[in-house]
Amino acid sequence: MQVSLRVNGEERRHDVEPRLLLVHYLRDVCGLTGTNIGCDTSSCGACTVLVDGESVKSCTMLAVQADGREVTTIEGLADGERLHPVQEAFREHHGLQCGYCTPGMVMAAVSLLNEHPHPTEAEVREGLEGNLCRCTGYHNIVKAVLAAAEAGASQPVGAAR
Amino acid sequence: MTALAPETDHRVIGQPLRRREDPALLTGEARFLADLQVPGTLHLALVRSPYAHARIRSIDLAPALQTPGVVAAFTGADLRGEWAGPLPCGWPVTPDMKQPAHLPLAAEVAHFAGDAVAVVVAESEYAAHDGAEAVVVDWEPLPAVVDLEDAAKDQTLVHPDLGTNVCYTWQLEPDAAAVDRAFAEAAHTVSARFRQQRLIPSPMEPRGVLVVPQPFGGDFTVYSATQVPHILRVMLALTVGVPETSLRVVAPSVGGGFGSKLNVYAEEALALALARRLRRPVRWVEERSEHAVSTIQGRGQIQEIELAATAKGKVTAVRVRLLADMGAYLQLVTPGIPLLGAFLYAGVYDVPAYSFSCTALFTTLPPTDAYRGAGRPEATYAIERAMDLLAKKVGVGPEEIRRRNYIPADKFPYSSVAGLVYDSGDYAAALERCLERAGYAELRAEQARRRERGDRRQLGIGLSSYFEMCGLAPSRVLASLNYTAGGWEAATVRVLPTGKVQVVTGTAPHGQGHETCWAMIAADRLGVAPEDVEVLHSDTAVAPYGLDTYGSRSLAVGGSAIAVACDRVIEKARRIAAHQLEAAEEDVELVAGSFRVRGTPERQMPLAQVAFEAFTAHNLPEGLEPNLEASSHYDPTNFTFPFGTHLCVVELDTETGKVELVRYVAVDDCGVQVNPMIVEGQVHGGIVQGAAQALFEEASYDQDGTLRSASLLDYLVPSAAEVPSIETDHTVTPSPVNPLGVKGVGEAGTIGAAPAVMNAVLDALAPYGVEDLPMPATPERVWRAIHAGAAGSASAQGGSPA
Structure with missing residues (x-):
């Protein structure tokens, strides 16, 4: 087809x-x-x-x-050499270890922040419920997403740019 | 004993440097096994037994061969001639250990549900799976052996040719009379039985292998999602009969392992044998539901532990009997896993008498093997649960029973009754720090208030003081345990002509951040910037020597090898610098990356300049060879013993049985921390994995040996929504056994967490008369326990605690 x-x-x-x-x-x-x-x-x-x-x-x-x-x-997330703020926050806060869940986790976080630009910790945890990570225990992922929100990471991605 | 590195003005060690691994992983540039594409690659799909135990009457491959895209298909009988040896077991723990035949495809009898019996080779992954679906196997089901105690009865044999289900028995009892005397004289005794359920390791990246024949650098390049490229190379040579010199093994980016990729698997041997036979690249990628049935599993033990204690609760003897589930076959280190815990059942306590025995049994379930902690979480669980039971008998709190029994800080190095020498520790300090961080008194007060008012949501507070044996391992100790290899690690350090540094390591990282940390160690030692250090690993053509990554060994052993190799480079560079500065060698010192003549600091030569001189070799001391390169094959003198205390707070809904983790405070001591950011990350992840054993995860089998939790829908790997943020703190007690003072931290969290969480759950349930609960403490089990435990009590009606 x-x-x-x-x-x-x-x-x-x-x-x-x-x-x-x-x-x-x-x-x-x-x-x-x-x-x-x-x-x-x-x-x-x-x-x-x-x-x-x-x-x-x-x-x-x-x-x-x-x-x-x-x-x-x-x-398609980074702007040339410049990482997307969510990618940057994951790096800054050690939100990844083996990195296998990371692309999916980052995309889910980007989507979450587009919907809820200023989530609480509980909202981040609920919002990422569909993405599993076996390495980080989520602590630093949640920290990274909250930090990205703080830095104003929410910006439409992938919708008619 | 080796002295710690002197403090310099250029400490890189101890800085929370961001990881150099991250940009590639964050942008999708990193290449995992499944991302590797080689033109002309054939894909494998396995036909696996749906039965736990069944005879193969016949296999019809014809329908598979008629499937579009299928190139070939083979049964175990077809491939029998491909094998030079069985799939390896490297740890025959006793001379009379029973070892079943184990080839990559079972030819006559499948011994567990998931055992592979045929392989289909096709031009695409989709076609391979279509072909495997089409294979018709005529099965004669045989009785399953699922329960360990049933296995011990030997009524149904997993391998009739072995004559028994007992794989081995192993005992450690330095003084039996002393143990008997302690129990005879005890004021209190505790006797408990715990079940360590089987766990499915579940790294986020499943396994996979790609074998490319006749490439540059060897006759076969084996790419595998493995923790152990070096071990794999040796073992594949022996199993498939390819000369070691014709094999290059590469572990690309590897997406976690947790022990499950510390192995030599049937699929790896099959891919190599079929690449040889078909003369084409061959690839296999595991599916998640395949992982549940074909990859090794963790734990799988029944533990009986007894404590003898004085009236004040001082433990005088520990006696342990284990039944350990080997599964159907022995994988790489299957039999040795219980032994990794065998010495540790007295925990962090000063115990004078000790008895341990283990009976290892075959069942018709997938093989067990190393899973994060490997033997040590099991030991810690048993002693830490038993200590809580003892506290109750003595009538003191769990913190107090521990205080009364810790090995005092001034007794290190401590010779344990089981025969180990613990390098260093201050167990009481970690406990007190943990209690303070947690606000222990206030937590107990809140718990009392909830109990008093019959709150639906009861509070449970659980402690665990763990330690572990890391830095695997002194080769001579391994020899005494019948392990077939050594425990050293290799490193080569080169200072290139431009002053850039290359570190070649035999460790094989898969999420731990070795590239970042190993660069930090070399930078710290050599006085260069970490970004000027390149770290090469996980390719046997680049790093020919290594024993890979598992058992929290990489830093203590591999990191030490790097430190020693750096020191050797410095010694050679010092000779060159002294020669060129026309000074005596002993007057030349390395300060901040530059060799200086003591007393005349203006006479100096940066390491980079020395490296260039070593490279040109125009003016070297007489007899000295060119270039700055040194290697170390570092064999540790002892294990290291990280430790800590964890405190878990749960809220237990007495109406639904649901347990919620509300706080988790961890004080860990892994000796010197190279990169505290990475240490914390290891602790976080470890804790969630340990807590998951306590609350969520179980490879649950029915009586026919069929896995009931074969996908991530049923096997509950926790998500972010199930766990809280974790409060971490640490103490630092350097290890005296290695040049870095480090201990290891990869498994600490997992070892500490399961008992802390279960002690918290049982603390919440104490008013209901519940003394034990099997893991995982599911809402159903908790609810049933409340109702069964409270059956005789007046408070049962209202569901509130007595």
Whole structure:
């Protein structure tokens, strides 16, 4: 099937199997391997990307369902050499260790801050519930997201820039 | 004993430097195993047994071979000729240990649900899975052996050819009469039985392997999501029969391991054998639900612990009997895991008499092996739960029973009754600091108020004082435990012609931040900026020697190797500098990265200049070889023993049984901290993993040996919403056994947390007469315990505590 979408601001058009998951499309067809796969039950959130600015687990969506939409992956978040404020906050506050959950966690956090620019700690914890991390115990992830909020990180990403 | 490095004016060690690993990981540039693409790669999918125990009557591969995209398919019988040896077990703990045959594909009988019996090779991952689905296996189910006590009865044998389910028995009892005497004379005794449920390690990155034949640098390059590229190289050579010199093993970015990637797996051997056979790159990536059934699991023990104590609660003897679940086969260090705890069941306490015995048993479940803490969390759990039970018998608080029993700070180095020498410690100091940080008296007062008013949400306060044995390991000690390898670690340090420094390490990081920390150690030692130090690792072509990363060993052993290699580089550089400055060697000192002549500081030569002179070799002392490079193969003289006290506060909803972690205070002592930011991160993550054993996680099997928690929907790895922020603090008691004074911190949190959380849950349940609860303390178990425990009490009706 034909699918046509924008990925990180770039037009993409491909012929894909109808059963191809969006995450496999991004990784295997577009070569954007920053989006990781951590489970097979849509539980872990490692594959979280933004679709029209909102966080989506890209294993829950078929590539063909993204037709006509705007997808942002971790590769599209930084502004050239300048990290996005959420990426910067994760680095500053040691919000990552092995880094495997990180692309999904960062995208979920970006989406969270777009919806709630000034969340409480409890709101951050609830808001990131769909993203699992096995290394950090979440302490520094939560700290990073709160610090990013403080620094005014909320800015629309991936929605018609 | 080695002296600590002298204080200099250029301390990098101790700074919370941001990690150099992060930019690539934060932007998606980092390459994990599944991100590696090699043209022409074939993909593997495994056909696994749905039964815990079943004979293979026949396997029909034809439907798979007809599936579009499938290139080949093999049964265990087809591949029998590929193996030069079995999948390795490197720790035959006793000479008479029973070891079942274990090849990458089971050919006759599957011994656990998940045991692989056939492999399908295809042009794409999707096609490989389609092909595996199409394989038809005719199974004859056999009886499962799931329960450890059933296994011990030997009524159903997992491996009939071994004649028993007992893998080995192992005993440590320095003075049996002393133990008997202590129990005969005891004023108080405690006898408890704990179950260490099986855990699924669940690093966020599943396992995976890619084998590329005939590339640059060796006949096969094996890329694996592994913690142990060096061990893997040796073992794959032995199992698959490829000369070690034809194998290069690379661990790319690895997404966590927690012990589960400290192994040599069937899929790694299969990928190598099939790349050899098919002459094409071969790749396998584990799915999450596959991880639950085919990767090693953690824990899996039944523990019986007895304490003898005086009237005042001074412990006089500890006696432990373990049943340890090996699972169906012995993986790399499966049999040794209980031994890593065997010496530690007296905990941080000054105990004069000790008895430990372990019976290891085969079951028809996946093999157990190292999982964060490996033997040490189990030991700590048993003694720390038992100490709380003793406190109750003696009629004192849990903090007081611990105070009365700690090894005093002035007794270090301390020779334990089990035969270890603890390097350094001040256990009471960590407890007092923890109680103070937590506001212990006020917490107890709040608990009393809630109990008094029959609050629906009761408070529980739990303590645990843990220690662990890290810095694995002095090679001679390993020899005495029948471990087949050593415990050293290797490092090479080079100062390049431009003054930049290369550190080559044998450790294999997968989230710990070694690149950042190893650069800090070298920078500190050499007096250069950390950003001028490059750290190379995890590729056997670049770092040929190493024993990899596990057991909180990397800093204490690998970091020490770097420090020693730096010192050797400095010694050589000093000779060159002295020669060129025309001074006596003993008058030349390294200060802030520059060699100076004592007394005439204007006569100096920066390390970078010495490196350039060493490189040009135009004017070196007579007989000295060019270049500045030195190596160390550092073998530690002793283990290190990090320690600490953790305090957990839970709110327990007496109507629903739900336990909420409301506060967690941790005071840890891992000796000198190289990077305190990373130390804290390790503590946070460790605590949540330990708390998860107490409250959420269990590889739960039905009586047929079928896993009921095979996906992350059922196996509850906690999310951010289930845990609180963690209050950390530390004391610093340097280790005297290594040149950095460091101890290790990777497993500390996990070891301290499970008993702290369970002690808190049981503290909340104390008014209901509940003395024990199996882990995990699920709402259902807690609710049932409240109702069963309170059945005879008048307060049962209202659900409020007595």
